[in-house]
Amino acid sequence: MFESLSDRLGKIFEGLRGRGALNAADVDAAMREIRRALIEADVSLEVVRAFVEQVRERAVGAEVTRSVTPGQQVVKIVNDELVAVLGSDAVTIDLNAPAPVTLLMVGLQGSGKTTTTAKIAKRLKERQKKKVLLASLDTRRPAAMEQLRVLGEQVGVDTLPIVTSENPVQIARRAER
Ligand SMILES: Nc1nc2c(ncn2[C@@H]2O[C@H](COP(=O)(O)OP(=O)(O)O)[C@@H](O)[C@H]2O)c(=O)[nH]1
Ligand SMILES: [Mg+2]
Numbered sequence: 001m002f003e004s005l006s007d008r009l010g011k012i013f014e015g016l017r018g019r020g021a022l023n024a025a026d027v028d029a030a031m032r033e034i035r036r037a038l039i040e041a042d043v044s045l046e047v048v049r050a051f052v053e054q055v056r057e058r059a060v061g062a063e064v065t066r067s068v069t070p071g072q073q074v075v076k077i078v079n080d081e082l083v084a085v086l087g088s089d090a091v092t093i094d095l096n097a098p099a100p101v102t103l104l105m106v107g108l109q110g111s112g113k114t115t116t117t118a119k120i121a122k123r124l125k126e127r128q129k130k131k132v133l134l135a136s137l138d139t140r141r142p143a144a145m146e147q148l149r150v151l152g153e154q155v156g157v158d159t160l161p162i163v164t165s166e167n168p169v170q171i172a173r174r175a176e177r
Contacts, residue, residue, distance in 0.1 A: 008037035118151035
């Protein structure tokens, strides 16, 4: 997601950087592209609107320093805003609760939940010396559970054995028949 977004932003900025001076139309065109790139990266419309508005406001009112071109200035403003939107301060995971502490990963398909889960598990285990168990709730997609199992194996963290979405009672009844 971020790779495609940074590709698109890179292309937009290449167009801006070359110019000596920027007019309002240049900024507008770049903002339209940025807006589209953010929407395609599944950023929520509300966030996109606020982001574009904020950048436009700052870009229009910005004093251009002599040493940089207006294009570079816009790139910096967009960069600052991206950092602000994504969060500029690192926040540690709060594990301050009675054990077992549960961490739930929520996100769109393909956004990196499973991969990030394995990374967090490895970090918790190796740096914080925590005992970690990975469990997939994606019980309707066996391949998703298998993916977590494989990643768990790679980082040396246990995974909950694969279960299906079928009700265990139903499975037991069928076996009785
Ligand atoms: N380049 C890159 N790819 C990633 C990253 N995290 C996940 N992916 C890839 O994105 C795809 C979807 O990731 P996955 O963890 O399965 O997403 P999930 O559907 O939210 O569980 C997989 O092909 C991952 O290898 C990352 O940080 N960088
Ligand atoms: Mg997944």
